[in-house]
Amino acid sequence: MQKITNSLLNIHRHLHKTRSSQRLPRTHKMPLVVPGITSNSGNKTEEWTNKLIGKKISEEPSSETTFCKTELPQETRIIEPGMMVTKDYKPDRLNVHVNQDGTVSHVVHG
Numbered sequence: 001m002q003k004i005t006n007s008l009l010n011i012h013r014h015l016h017k018t019r020s021s022q023r024l025p026r027t028h029k030m031p032l033v034v035p036g037i038t039s040n041s042g043n044k045t046e047e048w049t050n051k052l053i054g055k056k057i058s059e060e061p062s063s064e065t066t067f068c069k070t071e072l073p074q075e076t077r078i079i080e081p082g083m084m085v086t087k088d089y090k091p092d093r094l095n096v097h098v099n100q101d102g103t104v105s106h107v108v109h110g
Contacts, residue, residue, distance in 0.1 A: 045109050048094055052104040057096065067104075072096070 051067065057078055058066040069078075075093040079085055081100055095108045 044094075045107060048096075049107045052096060052107055055104055056102045057098065057104065 055065055055067045057069050057072070059069055060066060062068045062071060073092075073094050075090065076096060077085065077093065078096045078098060080098055085095075089110050091109055093110060095110060096104055097106050097108075099105050
């Protein structure tokens, strides 16, 4: 039993020493992404986020404070707080999350 314990300790020390010597330098930096400026213009989620955030979804024509439900893609779910939704993933489905007052809080595809 003592031999096994010593062998495991040696393996642990070797792995720890190997891992710490292979660490990447901390000079790598993440790129700056500013929505609508430095990100991909083809991002559908970003486009819908820019159109919907802060607005209410309504049956009326779109205005500065509302967005007409008929202008949303066919595959759209409007998700209210506490609402049960399925967990299935559909990349083309637009999920529009609204606050208690009906204002769009965030948008995701899936």
